[in-house]
Amino acid sequence: MKINAFGVEEWLNVWENDAIYDIAGSSIASMTLDEILNLHPEGKDKLLEELLNKKMNYGWIEGSPEFKEEVAKLYQTVKPSQILQTNGATGANFLALYSLIEPGDHVISLYPTYQQLYDIPRSFGAEVSLWKIKEDNDWLPSLDDLRQLVRPNTKMICINNANNPTGAIMDRTFLEELVTIANEVGAYIVSDEIYKPLEDGVDVPAIVDLYDKGISTNSLSKTYSVPGVRVGWIVSNDELADEFRKYRDYTMICAGVFDDFITTHVLKHKEIVLKRNKEIVSRNLDIVKEWIATEPRVSLTFPHHVSTSFIKLDIPEETEAFCIRLLKEKGVLLVPGNRFDMPGYARLGYCTHTETLTKGLEKLSEFLREFD
Incomplete structure (x- = not known):
């Protein structure tokens, strides 16, 4: 059996750990174990006691x-x-x-x-x-x-x-x-x-x-x-x-x-999690919309409050080479569109933690100015 390399996973395996501003992923900002355990109204102590008594x-x-x-x-x-x-x-x-x-x-x-x-x-x-x-x-x-x-x-x-x-x-x-x-x-x-x-x-x-x-x-x-x-x-x-x-x-x-x-x-406790995540998605999508409105080299068909988006880049450079330079020079990680067989685009994981998104978009715009 032969199979092609998994484009997105191969890219993330190589470059994800080098990112300062990871806006490539498609999860909604991951919770800590402390946040997860505190979803319970009685707090984490009861859950930890139950967990510590689990047979492995x-x-x-x-x-x-x-x-x-x-x-x-x-x-x-x-x-x-x-x-x-x-x-x-x-x-x-x-x-x-x-x-x-x-x-x-x-x-x-x-x-x-x-x-x-x-x-x-x-x-x-x-x-x-x-x-x-x-x-x-x-x-x-x-x-x-x-x-x-x-x-x-x-x-x-x-x-x-x-x-x-x-x-x-x-x-x-x-x-x-x-x-x-x-x-x-x-x-x-x-x-x-x-x-x-x-x-x-x-x-x-x-x-x-x-x-x-x-x-x-x-x-x-x-x-x-x-x-x-x-x-x-x-x-x-x-x-x-x-x-x-x-x-x-x-x-x-x-x-x-x-x-x-x-x-x-x-x-x-999914209702608590979904309430948290609706707020993150809504807030971050508004940030992306404001950014798109002022960034002439990027366009986007906006997603329906889903934690992944696909931006179109107006740049005179091959997409993957651009994304590698962006990471090395600005610390910003995107997934180049050619990893989805769509050069000229990039996956923007806008549902990361809000400060990471804001700083990542700022650095991305700085980088795009070299093409003006």
Whole structure:
């Protein structure tokens, strides 16, 4: 099996630790363990006592009953039996693809998006058609284009909703039409839903709640600000969940007692976390909008209160070379768009801590002035 290097992860692995102002990531400003433990109204002492008495055995293989109960609350029609704990959303996506895709299958993937969703099927011998997003359509793809791509033997359609890197969302109306198209050929839909839009009035249901062959993946890493626990989940119908169980035995045993405990605690107090994160997203997006209005060399199709955005750079330099110089000279980290096969753009992770964003944008503007 051969696979391409993972462009974004390769970039971050090399350069992330050199950043002074990291505005490349796509999580909402990560919480400290102290903040996490203090989500409990009785404070952290009670939780620490409970944690210190935990046996460091394998724990619950598929995730604890408490974990599954909390995850089920995130969906409309899901039972705990349909939920499997994974090693992040990356592990959930891999499990779906590993379990279902075989050589010769036809897969359609949103593009660009999280590279895993199109390059892993290719590595398994599938033929992958790319369903391209369009900047002039608010970074959404065309459903008419999808109809042209679908074949009688299409086995799976992969989406990332909201999209990484653009922050574009497929709302209920769009998703319902997508389901209609997939259902005509009996295709699965894998939906990486790690970016929850934190905007009032936006209706973005999980694909598992819309479609029997829908598979939803998610984790704590982005919307819930706890990438450090590396816990995700995959949700599907019961028949698919049993299939995933079989393949999951070959990829992981458990997420770990500590990680399960912290994840369950965060989900039990998700309203506090989401209130915190709505404030961060709203405040930081306003800062970005003000910056864009005064920065002539950058434009942006604004995301829907999603923690990733994709800026367009008006510069006479290759994007990756520009980003390396920016990091070395100003300490500012972006992800160059060519890592998403989109040169001329860059991923701006605007939901970092506000002071980091403000200083990073200031330094980026200073750097851009050399092209004036």
